[in-house]
Amino acid sequence: MALSHVTSGQPISLAPPAATLASVPTSALFKTDQLEVIRVVLPAGKAFPPHQVAGDITVQCLSGAIEFTIGEAHDERSVVLSAGELLYLDGGVRHGLRGQTDAVVLVSIVLRPHV
Amino acid sequence: MALSHVTSGQPISLAPPAATLASVPTSALFKTDQLEVIRVVLPAGKAFPPHQVAGDITVQCLSGAIEFTIGEAHDERSVVLSAGELLYLDGGVRHGLRGQTDAVVLVSIVLRPHV
Numbered sequence: 001m002a003l004s005h006v007t008s009g010q011p012i013s014l015a016p017p018a019a020t021l022a023s024v025p026t027s028a029l030f031k032t033d034q035l036e037v038i039r040v041v042l043p044a045g046k047a048f049p050p051h052q053v054a055g056d057i058t059v060q061c062l063s064g065a066i067e068f069t070i071g072e073a074h075d076e077r078s079v080v081l082s083a084g085e086l087l088y089l090d091g092g093v094r095h096g097l098r099g100q101t102d103a104v105v106l107v108s109i110v111l112r113p114h115v
Numbered sequence: 116m117a118l119s120h121v122t123s124g125q126p127i128s129l130a131p132p133a134a135t136l137a138s139v140p141t142s143a144l145f146k147t148d149q150l151e152v153i154r155v156v157l158p159a160g161k162a163f164p165p166h167q168v169a170g171d172i173t174v175q176c177l178s179g180a181i182e183f184t185i186g187e188a189h190d191e192r193s194v195v196l197s198a199g200e201l202l203y204l205d206g207g208v209r210h211g212l213r214g215q216t217d218a219v220v221l222v223s224i225v226l227r228p229h230v
Binding site for chain 1: 121123124125126127128129144145147148149150152170171173175183185192194195196197199200201202203204205206208221223225
């Protein structure tokens with residue numbers, strides 16, 4: 001467990017700590033050997049360029065809406081993910097995010113096995 | 116991927132499909148080789164007795180509030196998890212859930228490695 005201010009079994013508020021999205025940074029909420037959970041703050045129009053990670057991920061939209069692009073550049077598709085929706089993505093799949101409105105997104109990444 | 120009606124990259128609404136909690140069953144939203152995500156419906160007073168799983172888990176309260184108990188019977192502690200809060204729990208730790216109000220909870224379980 002890499003972040004010392006949150007421990008196993010301790011509730012974490014998912015709401016950003018301030019009212020103004022622009023002033024709230026994206027932050028890892030916690031990271032264990034197996035799993036990392038990151039709260040991504042995406043003001044409208046801001047994008048994370050396409051990338052990929054080895055493990056399976058889930059992306060949950062907490063507020064606002066994002067455009068989520070999936071696949072290689074020559075064969076890319078996009079879906080809109082709105083507040084209260086979640087998707088999972090198989091590991092190794094290229095993906096990118098863009099705020100369609102001001103948005104907050106919870107990203108969970110499987111890192112390693114449990115044994 | 117065990118559930119055929121949801122695929123990688125497909126948005127899933129986290130809201131229960133019906134207005135009345137009592138009529139909505141707990142259901143696995145999806146399961147991959149690495150990760151299982153379950154939406155647990157917990158009417159007030161209903162409990163899942165203490166149990167444990169091998170992998171790390173996260174528990175996110177989507178609505179209502181639950182009492183979440185952690186640890187062995189002789190050394191049990193409990194925390195209240197309310198809507199908009201999440202906790203993680205190290206794999207192998209005994210835990211139980213009880214609806215403090217009518218509640219909906221998202222449970223994610225790390226199953227296996229990504230390699």
